[in-house]
Amino acid sequence: MAAILPPAMLGILGGGQLGRMFAVAAKTMGYRVTVLDPDEAAPAADFADRHLCAPFNDPAALEDLAKSCAAVTTEFENVNADAMRLLAKTTRVSPSGDCVAIAQDRIVEKAWIAKAGLPTAPYLAIQSVEDIQVELAPYLPGILKTARLGYDGKGQVRVSTAEEARAAYANLGGQACVLEKMLDLQLEVSAIVTRVSATQCAVFPVAENIHAGGILDESIVPARIKPALAAEAQSMALKLAEALDYVGVLAVEFFVLDDDSLVVNEIAPRPHNSGHYTLTACLTDQFQQQVRAMCGLLPGRTDLLSPVVMVNLLGDVWKDNGGQPNWDVLAEAPNAQLHLYGKKSARPGRKMGHFNVMAATADEALDQARALKDTL
Ligand code: ADP
Ligand code: MG
Numbered sequence: 001m002a003a004i005l006p007p008a009m010l011g012i013l014g015g016g017q018l019g020r021m022f023a024v025a026a027k028t029m030g031y032r033v034t035v036l037d038p039d040e041a042a043p044a045a046d047f048a049d050r051h052l053c054a055p056f057n058d059p060a061a062l063e064d065l066a067k068s069c070a071a072v073t074t075e076f077e078n079v080n081a082d083a084m085r086l087l088a089k090t091t092r093v094s095p096s097g098d099c100v101a102i103a104q105d106r107i108v109e110k111a112w113i114a115k116a117g118l119p120t121a122p123y124l125a126i127q128s129v130e131d132i133q134v135e136l137a138p139y140l141p142g143i144l145k146t147a148r149l150g151y152d153g154k155g156q157v158r159v160s161t162a163e164e165a166r167a168a169y170a171n172l173g174g175q176a177c178v179l180e181k182m183l184d185l186q187l188e189v190s191a192i193v194t195r196v197s198a199t200q201c202a203v204f205p206v207a208e209n210i211h212a213g214g215i216l217d218e219s220i221v222p223a224r225i226k227p228a229l230a231a232e233a234q235s236m237a238l239k240l241a242e243a244l245d246y247v248g249v250l251a252v253e254f255f256v257l258d259d260d261s262l263v264v265n266e267i268a269p270r271p272h273n274s275g276h277y278t279l280t281a282c283l284t285d286q287f288q289q290q291v292r293a294m295c296g297l298l299p300g301r302t303d304l305l306s307p308v309v310m311v312n313l314l315g316d317v318w319k320d321n322g323g324q325p326n327w328d329v330l331a332e333a334p335n336a337q338l339h340l341y342g343k344k345s346a347r348p349g350r351k352m353g354h355f356n357v358m359a360a361t362a363d364e365a366l367d368q369a370r371a372l373k374d375t376l
Contacts, residue, residue: 004070004092006030009049009155011055011069011091012230013084015042016343018075018271018350021279023047025287026250031295034069036061041304043341044075050113051097057083071294073248077103077269078149093292095248103269106147113264116243118236121255121263122181132169132179136141136162139179139244144168147176150270153214158182183263186256189223189230190274191237193250194299202289203238204282206230207274207310208362209253215349218369219274219310220362221281226254233262240267249290251275273312273351280337280356281308306358309365313353317376318346325376330355333372 004010010026012019027237034050034345035042036058045051050068054061057080065072071092077100084097102108107125114120116302124139125147126132136142144165146155157168165179177259188211192204208223209216223230227273237252242252251272253265275286284292292299317325330338339352357372359365 001092002297003297004244007032008070009034009068010291010294011036011072012044012075013065013072013079014043014075015039015048015051016075017043017343017353019044020047020341021287021339022073022075022271022283022290025285026291027243029288029291031291032331034065036065043343046342049188056080062087073290074100075270092294092296095246095250099244099246099248099250100269103267104148105176106145106150106266107176108265109267110178113240116240118240118264119262120241121183121265124179126169126177126179129169129174132166136165136179139181140165141182143179143180143182144172145180146172148176152216153211156214183255184258186258186260187223187316188253188255188265189225189226189233189262189272190219190251190253190272191233192272192275192278192286192304193237193241193246194293194297195238195241195246195248195250195297196288197247198242199231200298201238201241202284202302203234204275204278204286204302205304206233207277209274213257213349215314215351216273218312218366219277220363220366221277221304221308221310224362226260229256229260229262232371236262236264240264248276248293249286273354274310276339277308277310277356278302278355279339281305281358307360307362307365308356308358309362309369310354310356311369311373312351313340313355313376314347314348315346315350315352316348318352319348327376330372330376333357333368335359335368336372 015035020043035048072204081097161164207219210218229365251268271286334342
């Protein structure tokens with residue numbers, strides 16, 4: 001397919017921080033951007049040429065996108081996959097509605113991971129109450145996760161006994177869930193693939209991810225694991241993208257177990273919070289890759305220019321200070337880059353921004369990043 005070149009109009013479903021950083025990348029490259037998001041204060045609107053302020057399944061807005069955009073992508077997995085399939089009749093859409101539908105449902109997602117020949121945690125798919133009336137010991141202690149709409153640890157309950165698991169399932173209203181065995185994690189890592197076609201793929205360096213309260217807190221790159229293990233995570237992520245015949249940016253989260261084996265946790269059909277380090281530390285960042293993939297351009301180079309640590313800035317930092325955090329030290333640190341998403345209200349747990357710190361080693365960057373966070 002012919003490449004889509006500037007100043008073509010590109011569309012994105014969703015105008016949160018990922019849509020905002022996509023818009024910055026696209027505008028920088030000379031494209032024009034239309035954002036569809038029902039929120040008048042959508043962070044991406046600051047950088048978009050057009051903001052269609054309408055629900056994601058609004059027929060007129062979708063028709064507008066289809067007509068006005070040379071290509072359309074998404075910033076989140078919970079868009080209506082059928083809306084994406086509909087758009088694909090008239091314009092180029094990546095990733096496909098089918099891939100987005102897979103990432104929307106943990107049961108379908110895990111089946112695809114297995115189909116690609118990759119390991120998951122032992123799990124039980126629970127579509128209805130009969131499915132949980134089996135021997136649960138292989139999955140306990142475990143985590144009951146809703147199949148759909150979970151993020152940042154939401155929709156998850158930790159359970160130790162079969163009784164607890166069944167009660168938690170009932171508490172979640174009997175919706176489809178997976179019961180996943182709780183694994184002993186050495187650490188968590190992620191790999192982000194850009195796939196334009198079978199022969200045009202790139203993968204970013206593996207990030208080591210530290211979570212706090214179910215939300216990503218820090219990403220450390222390069223991950224402090226053996227290089228061979230990082231290479232294995234990269235090749236597993238590429239294999240998954242291949243199995244899905246994926247076009248676009250695909251993030252793959254892994255668990256590293258104590259025996260140095262890798263288990264695929266989940267995927268995201270878009271740029272990922274753990275890839276924000278690429279904004280500072282790679283020649284091509286993950287949002288530029290998203291633009292390139294949707295336009296049919298070759299992926300850009302992904303090598304790491306320097307060890308880097310990304311720290312998420314959640315709304316809690318604002319609340320603790322009763323107003324704006326103290327930016328004075330961080331804003332002036334020569335090896336740090338502050339990114340704020342332009343969100344007006346800072347609720348606890350809300351992703352308000354992040355900062356990247358580059359240093360000679362990952363450990364040094366981590367020490368400096370933590371010291372900088374303490375100044376806020
Ligand atoms: P979310 O969609 O909220 O990111 P995840 O499935 O990635 O959901 O779970 C969030 C976090 O919970 C993971 O990053 C990990 O720290 C922990 N977790 C999830 N599943 C397991 C598991 N099977 N064993 C151990 N820890 C887990
Ligand atoms: Mg996750």
